[in-house]
Amino acid sequence: xxxxxxxxxxxxxxxxxxxxxAKEAAPFGFATRVSARRAGGExxxxxxxxxxxxFSLRSLAVAGVLMVAVLFTSYDVxxxxxxxxxxxxxxxxxxxxxx
Amino acid sequence: xxxxxGLDVAVCLARVRExxxxxxxxxxxxxxxxxxxxxxxxxxxxLDEEDLAQEIFMKVFxxxxxxxxxxxxxHWVSRVAVSTCLDRLRAQKRRPEWRWADLSxxxxxxxxxxLHNEQAPHPSQAADAGELVGKLLQTLSPEDQxxxxxxxLEERSVADIATQxxxxxxxxxxxxxxxxxxxxxxxxQLEKLKxxx
Numbered sequence: 310x311x312x313x314x315x316x317x318x319x320x321x322x323x324x325x326x327x328x329x330x331a332k333e334a335a336p337f338g339f340a341t342r343v344s345a346r347r348a349g350g351e352x353x354x355x356x357x358x359x360x361x362x363x364f365s366l367r368s369l370a371v372a373g374v375l376m377v378a379v380l381f382t383s384y385d386v387x388x389x390x391x392x393x394x395x396x397x398x399x400x401x402x403x404x405x406x407x408x
Numbered sequence: 409x410x411x412x413x414g415l416d417v418a419v420c421l422a423r424v425r426e427x428x429x430x431x432x433x434x435x436x437x438x439x440x441x442x443x444x445x446x447x448x449x450x451x452x453x454x455l456d457e458e459d460l461a462q463e464i465f466m467k468v469f470x471x472x473x474x475x476x477x478x479x480x481x482x483h484w485v486s487r488v489a490v491s492t493c494l495d496r497l498r499a500q501k502r503r504p505e506w507r508w509a510d511l512s513x514x515x516x517x518x519x520x521x522x523l524h525n526e527q528a529p530h531p532s533q534a535a536d537a538g539e540l541v542g543k544l545l546q547t548l549s550p551e552d553q554x555x556x557x558x559x560x561l562e563e564r565s566v567a568d569i570a571t572q573x574x575x576x577x578x579x580x581x582x583x584x585x586x587x588x589x590x591x592x593x594x595x596x597q598l599e600k601l602k603x604x605x
Contacts, residue, residue, distance in 0.1 A: 317591045319522050320537055320544075321560040323529050327538035330448070335440035339458065340433040343465045348429055353466040 417481045424472055436465055442482055443489050449557055450493035460496060464489045479571075486572055490554065497550030504546050506594075508602040515540040523599055544594050552587035559584050 415438045423431035440461070447460050467488050475484055508516065514536030521529040529537070541561065545553045554573065558564045559580075566584075570577045 315592070316522050316595050317588055318560075319529070320518070320541060320595070321556075323518065323522070323531075323534055323537035324541040325561060325563070326531050326534035328535065333441060333444060335437050335444075336458070339440065339461075340436035343436050343462055343469075344429050344432045346462065346466060347432060347469050348427075351466065353463055353470055 418477070421472060421475065421481065424469065432469065439465070439468070439482075439485055442485060446486060446489040447493065449562070450490065450497065450554060455496060460493065464492045467492060483571070487574070490572055494550050494554060497553065503548075504543075506543055506547065506598065508598055511540065511543070511598075512536070515543070519595070519598060523595065544591055547594055548587055548590060552583055552590065555580055555583045556587045556591070560588075 415434060417435075417438070420431045420435050420438075424435055443461050443464050444457065447457050447464070451457055451460065464485075468485055471488065475481065504510075511519065514533070518529065518533045518536045518540055521533065545556060548556065555569060558569045558572070559566070564572075566577050566580050569575070569580045573580070575583075
């Protein structure tokens with residue numbers, strides 16, 4: 310195999326030749342400690358992304374509920390065009406002229 | 409990956425889901441070599457490897473119900489382990505800036521050989537090279553560290569890394585390209601600092 314010219318590749322190639330640790334069995338009592346934590350009902354700490362995801366989902370749910378609530382309470386304001394019925398009289402109504 | 413004869417993982421998992429503690433212990437013993445290998449490759453500074461391994465196993469058990477058997481269990485556990493290590497690396501906001509004086513004698517010799525000798529370095533310098541690479545990787549972002557370790561040190565394929573990380577193959581290649589560029593700059597920077605020290 311030819312020697313790489315790039316310094317990083319040279320270093321990485323040399324580092325790959327470093328002795329690898331032998332396959333290792335679990336230290337004494339490790340499995341029991343994990344099992345005990347699990348039996349004790351301990352749950353793993355959520356990661357930052359898990360927390361962010363949970364908050365995002367909750368925010369989405371809250372925003373959805375608020376949107377529905379606003380639409381429900383202010384339906385007439387939000388959609389005047391759908392609820393108001395215009396007549397020819399409304400369209401030609403002019404209060405100044407009336408006076 | 410990590411699937412050894414002597415333990416029926418599917419049966420063991422079914423028993424684990426039924427809160428069988430003996431099965432949980434057997435599964436931990438079975439998966440430990442796989443998990444500790446990943447932990448050691450990606451261990452953040454100043455963090456105990458056993459603590460991190462325990463955390464990974466807790467996540468494996470907490471999410472065991474979500475495992476559907478679409479990929480080998482070892483692959484699934486690897487992914488949990490890698491993502492846990494990445495989370496821990498992300499939590500370490502400060503990244504070191506190495507100077508020539510921070511390198512051990514062996515590491516400095518390796519670097520000197522790499523930078524100035526046209527000949528191939530001697531294999532006896534491999535352990536020091538490994539230490540030096542570890543230091544250089546600490547200056548990268550967690551994602552860059554991960555991709556370089558898997559691609560350049562463990563010589564895994566891009567497709568394999570994409571499977572393990574959940575990233576696209578293009579993203580893996582782009583990250584590797586940028587990370588290598590940063591590492592080359594680091595080496596140049598160390599060389600410049602040496603001249604000034």
